[in-house]
Amino acid sequence: MSVLADIPWNLILPILGLQLILMLVALIDLIRNQRTNGPFIMWIFIIILLNIVGPILYFIFGRRQS
Amino acid sequence: MSILLEATGLSKRYGEQKAVDAVTFTLDAYTSTALIGPNGAGKTTTLSMLAGLVTQTEGSIAFEGSSDRESRSHIGFLPQYPKFFPWLTAIEFTEMAAKISGMSAREARAESQKTLEFVGLGDALNKRTGTFSGGMKQRLGLAQAIVHKPKLLLLDEPVSALDPVGRRQIMNLLKELQQQTTILYSTHILNDAEEMTDQLLFMQHGKLIDQGSLDDFRQRYAEPKIRIEFEGTDELLRFVQTAPWQVEATGSIGWIDLSVENSSMQDVLALLSTGRYGVRKVERQSASLEEIFMKVVQ
Amino acid sequence: MKGFGVLLQKEWREQIRNFKLLWIPLVFIIFGILEPVTNHFLPEIMKSVGNMPEGVEFPWPEFAPKDILVSLMGQYQSIGLLIIVLAFIGAISSERKSGTATLLYVRPLSYSSYFLSKWTMINALVLFSVWVGFLAGWYYTSQLFGSIPATDVVAFLAAYSLWIIFAVSIVLALSAWLPTGGVAALGLFLTMIMAILDSVIGAYWTVTPWKLSTYASYILMGSMDYPTFWKTAGLTVFLIILLILFGTYMAGRNAAKTTV
Numbered sequence: 112m113s114v115l116a117d118i119p120w121n122l123i124l125p126i127l128g129l130q131l132i133l134m135l136v137a138l139i140d141l142i143r144n145q146r147t148n149g150p151f152i153m154w155i156f157i158i159i160l161l162n163i164v165g166p167i168l169y170f171i172f173g174r175r176q177s
Numbered sequence: 178m179s180i181l182l183e184a185t186g187l188s189k190r191y192g193e194q195k196a197v198d199a200v201t202f203t204l205d206a207y208t209s210t211a212l213i214g215p216n217g218a219g220k221t222t223t224l225s226m227l228a229g230l231v232t233q234t235e236g237s238i239a240f241e242g243s244s245d246r247e248s249r250s251h252i253g254f255l256p257q258y259p260k261f262f263p264w265l266t267a268i269e270f271t272e273m274a275a276k277i278s279g280m281s282a283r284e285a286r287a288e289s290q291k292t293l294e295f296v297g298l299g300d301a302l303n304k305r306t307g308t309f310s311g312g313m314k315q316r317l318g319l320a321q322a323i324v325h326k327p328k329l330l331l332l333d334e335p336v337s338a339l340d341p342v343g344r345r346q347i348m349n350l351l352k353e354l355q356q357q358t359t360i361l362y363s364t365h366i367l368n369d370a371e372e373m374t375d376q377l378l379f380m381q382h383g384k385l386i387d388q389g390s391l392d393d394f395r396q397r398y399a400e401p402k403i404r405i406e407f408e409g410t411d412e413l414l415r416f417v418q419t420a421p422w423q424v425e426a427t428g429s430i431g432w433i434d435l436s437v438e439n440s441s442m443q444d445v446l447a448l449l450s451t452g453r454y455g456v457r458k459v460e461r462q463s464a465s466l467e468e469i470f471m472k473v474v475q
Numbered sequence: 476m477k478g479f480g481v482l483l484q485k486e487w488r489e490q491i492r493n494f495k496l497l498w499i500p501l502v503f504i505i506f507g508i509l510e511p512v513t514n515h516f517l518p519e520i521m522k523s524v525g526n527m528p529e530g531v532e533f534p535w536p537e538f539a540p541k542d543i544l545v546s547l548m549g550q551y552q553s554i555g556l557l558i559i560v561l562a563f564i565g566a567i568s569s570e571r572k573s574g575t576a577t578l579l580y581v582r583p584l585s586y587s588s589y590f591l592s593k594w595t596m597i598n599a600l601v602l603f604s605v606w607v608g609f610l611a612g613w614y615y616t617s618q619l620f621g622s623i624p625a626t627d628v629v630a631f632l633a634a635y636s637l638w639i640i641f642a643v644s645i646v647l648a649l650s651a652w653l654p655t656g657g658v659a660a661l662g663l664f665l666t667m668i669m670a671i672l673d674s675v676i677g678a679y680w681t682v683t684p685w686k687l688s689t690y691a692s693y694i695l696m697g698s699m700d701y702p703t704f705w706k707t708a709g710l711t712v713f714l715i716i717l718l719i720l721f722g723t724y725m726a727g728r729n730a731a732k733t734t735v
Contacts, residue, residue, distance in 0.1 A: 122512055122615070122618070122619075123512070125508060126505060126508050126509060126512065129501060129504060129505050129508070130505060132501060133498060133501045133502065133505065136494055136497055136498055136501070137498070140494050163502065163505055166498065167498075167502060167558060170494070170495075170498050170562070171558070171561045171562060174493075221735060225731075225735055228581045229581060230577065230580055230581055230730065230731060230733070230735065231731045232731060249581065249582055249583040250582070250583045252581070254578075254581040256574070256577055256578075256735050257735070258574070259577075259578060260573055260574035260575045260577065260578070260734070261575060261578070262485070262489065262575050264488065264489055264492035264493060265485070265488060269488070273481055273482075273484075273485055274578065274579075274582065276478065276481040277478045277481055277482075277579065277582045277583070277584055278582050278583060279583065318578075321578060333735070
C-alpha cells in the first residue's frame with residue numbers, strides 16, 4: 112500500500128487521462144469510418160495496446176478516407 | 178444563333194502520343210452537343226482542355242470570343258467519376274463551389290439549396306458526401322456543375338456509370354437543363370446521344386472524324402429502309418419470291434426490313450398497295466445512331 | 476487572394492472532422508507532460524528496477540528547469556517533426572491523386588489562395604500544438620524542478636515557432652511539387668535530418684534556418700548572440716516566402732495532373 116501512496120497521483124493522472132482521451136478519439140474515428148488500410152481488428156488492437164504510439168500510427172497510417 | 182465556344186486545331190500530346198489531334202468545332206449557344214466515340218478516343222482530354230484543367234499543346238479555345246481564364250466562372254464541369262471531400266456535407270460542398278465561382282455567400286446558399294433539390298438531393302443536404310452512393314455522387318456532381326448558373330455545361334459520360342433508373346432520371350434532368358444552357362457531353366452509349374442532341378461530334382483515335390446534326394447524318398448515311406409486316410409467313414415468302422427485283426432483306430417471322438434504292442421505293446409501295454400480299458403495316462425506318470456510327474468509323 | 480476565406484473554411488472543417496485539430500495537440504501535450512515527469516522520476520525508477528551493485532551511486536545529472544524545456548524541444552524535433560511531416564505531406568498531392576482537387580481546379584481558383592489557405596491552417600494547428608505542449612511542459616517543470624521566467628519561455632517559443640513555420644512551408648511546397656510516395660522521406664530529410672546534420676557538421680556557418688532550434692535554446696539560456704540570430708531569422712523569413720511562391724507556382728502547374 113505504501114508503494115501506491117508514494118506515487119504522486121496528482122501528477123500522473125492527467126497523463127493517463129489524456130492518453131485515454133487520445134485512445135478514445137482514435138477508436139471513435141475508427142468505428143465511425145469503418146475503412147482502414149489493413150485489417151480493421153488489427154487497428155483496434157494497435158490503438159488499445161500501444162500507448163500513445165498506437166493512436167498516432169492509426170491516424171497517420173491506418174486512417175483511410177473513402 | 179450566336180457562337181458560345183470555338184475550338185480551333187485543338188491538340189494535346191503526351192510525349193509521343195497524341196491524345197487529341199487537331200480538333201476543330203463550334204458550340205452554338207443553347208444547343209446540346211454529343212461527343213461520341215469509343216473509350217480512349219480522346220473525349221475526356223478534349224473536355225478537360227475546354228474546362229481549363231489541361232492546357233492544349235496546340236490550338237486555341239475562344240469562349241465568347243476570348244481565351245481569358247476567367248471564362249471558367251461560366252463553365253460547369255462534371256467528371257465521369259466526381260470525387261468529393263468526404264468530410265464535407267453536400268450543401269457545404271456546393272456552397273464552396275459556388276463561392277469560388279464568384280457568387281456571394283447569400284446567393285451561394287440559396288442556389289445550393291435550390292440546385293440540390295432540383296437534382297433530387299433535397300433530403301441529403303446535410304449528409305456528408307463520404308456516405309453517398311454512386312448515384313447520389315453523380316447527382317451532387319451535376320449540382321456542383323450547375324450551381325453557379327454556367328453558360329456552358331461540360332459533362333463527361335454523365336450517365337454511363339448509373340443503373341437504368343438513375344440513368345433515366347439524370348437524362349430527364351439534363352433535358353430540363355437543355356433549355357437554360359449550352360451542353361457538351363461525351364458518351365459512348367449511342368442511345369443517350371440520340372435522345373438529346375443538336376449536334377454530333379464523332380471522335381476516334383484523338384481525331385474528330387465527322388460532325389453534323391442527327392438529321393444530317395441520317396440523310397447522309399441512311400439508306401432508305403422500310404419494315405413490312407405481313408399477316409403471315411406465307412404472305413412474306415410469297416412476296417420475297419415473287420417480287421420483281423432483287424431485294425436485300427433481313428427479317429424475322431412475319432416481317433422483313435427492306436433496303437431499296439430511292440428510285441425503286443415508289444415501285445415497292447405500289448406493289449404492296451395492290452393488295453396481292455397480306456400486308457399489315459409498312460413503316461419507314463430511319464437509321465439508328467449506332468448504324469451511322471459504325472459507318473462513320475469505317 | 477480571391478476565395479481565401481472560403482478555402483480557409485474548408486481547411487478548418489477538414490482539420491476538425493479528421494480529428495487532426497484534436498489528436499495532434501493532444502500528442503504534443505502528452506509529450507510536454509511526460510518529459511518533466513519522466514526526468515523527475517527516472518532516478519527513482521532506475522534505483523528501484525535497476526540491478527545496480529550495492530553502494531554504487533548512479534551519477535544522475537542535476538537538471539535545471541530550463542534543461543527540461545530544451546530536452547522537450549529535442550522530442551519535438553524528432554517525433555514531433557515526424558508527425559508533422561507524415562500528417563501533412565499529402566495536403567496537396569493527395570487531393571490531386573484522389574481527384575478531389577479536380578472540382579476545385581476547374582473553377583476560377585486563385586492558386587495563391589489555395590496554397591495559403593492550407594499554409595495558414597496547418598501552421599495555426601501545428602503552432603497551437605507546439606505552444607500548448609510547451610505550456611504544459613513548462614507548468615510541470617515549474618512544479619517539479621523550479622520556475623522559469625515567462626519572458627524567457629515566450630522568447631524561446633517565438634524563435635522555435637519560426638522554425639516550425641519554416642518546416643511546415645517545406646512540407647507544403649513539397650506536397651505541391653511532387654506526387655505522394657517517396658516525398659515524405661524527402662520532407663523528413665529536409666526538416667529533421669538536416670537539423671541534425673547541421674548541428675553536427677555545420678560548425679563553420681552560423682546563419683541557417685536549421686540552426687533555429689539550437690538558437691531558440693540559446694535564447695532560453697540567455698546565451699544567444701543576437702546579431703547572428705536576427706540574420707538567421709531574416710534568412711528564414713526570406714526562405715519561407717520563397718517556399719510559398721514556389722508552392723503556389725507548383726500547385727498551379729501540377730493542377731493538370733489531378734485525376735479526372
